[in-house]
Amino acid sequence: MAKRDYYEVLGVSRNATEAEIKKAYRAKAKELHPDRNADRPEAEALFKEVNEAYDVLKDPQKKAAYDQFGHAAFEAGGPGAGGFRHGGPQGDADFASAFSDVFDDLFGDFMGHRGGRRRTAARRGSDLRYNLRVTLEEAYTGKRQTITVPGSAKCESCDGTGAEDGSAPVTCPTCSGMGKVRAQQGFFTIERTCPTCSGRGQVVKNPCRACGGSGRVHRERTLNVNIPPGVETGTRIRLAGEGEAGVNGGPPGDLYIFIEVAPHPIFEREGPDLHCRVPVPMTTAALGGEIEVPLLDGGRTRVKVPAGVQSGKQLRLREKGMPNLRGGRHGDLYLELQVETPVNLTPRQKELLREFEAAGKDNSPHSSNFFSKVKSFWEGMTG
The missing domain is CATH 2.60.260.20 (Urease metallochaperone UreE, N-terminal domain)
Incomplete structure (x- = not known):
């Protein structure tokens, strides 16, 4: 079967620029990648065809030979002979770079970034929870409560950088600041978290003595919390920025105070009532x-x-x-x-109640009505 025209394969014109050829290749490779086309058996062959076309058209010398002689330029004895992916070390590097871009398009979101240099992994601090029990009277009037919260805070000695005073974190030499390292395994490039910087993209050469390079120290904080009137069990009060300190300059988390109203000896609460x-x-x-x-x-x-x-x-x-x-x-x-x-009636109280009972007549309407029904019930059973 005759080979298709390489420009047709990539969907570009013959006067397309190098950038347009590369862009078209990335789009086609992403579209036809076998991992995305499990239900299309022909996708693998088309994917290889796209790679073969790009291998020729990305290289100025191969492109010139192809423009003049077509596919014959790469057949045995042809002026461009040498076969697929034999454009020299620079050609292989260009192809690897282009395929790396396709890899980022396909798997970038899963890996946590979309190409380019990975910025330092500044992470938001964790949220904290504090359970606070108040009385029903305090829930009625509201109150100002002082609480002590254990947790981590930004290290003041290094201002949260983790580096000793006068120094600063440097770009990780292993991953060049990307936070990921790549390994070639056959046709695929596999990414994993950089083992040197643990994905941060930076390393601390002179760690802060106060925090050991973490940028955070454990500290108990005393906070004044305003409990508004009307709170009930399950009410959640959010104190923004009072949670755990962030990592690598990231923002702190929040503190959530969960209210529990203690039972009362006299009153029972049902919503607002x-x-x-x-x-x-x-x-x-x-x-x-x-x-x-x-x-x-x-x-x-x-x-x-x-x-x-x-x-x-x-x-x-x-x-x-x-x-x-x-x-x-x-x-x-x-x-x-x-x-x-x-x-605990006295004899006189008992005597008065007996007199009341003897003089009473139709003083207990509920009792009279009940026993009237009971009498009818028994008569119905015996009948």
């Missing part, structure tokens, strides 16, 4: 009256109890609950009344 179970004397529940109840802000208020109230009755005090974290109205306070049966 508060709930409180209040015992009510039997006489007050029967006759009605007033009871005094506490508020979370430390105050107190009197609440009217309607006569004949039953256990479980809820009274609502508007905007006596928790403040809203994002502003706006407070939640509500719900009082759940629990009618209390008296204990």
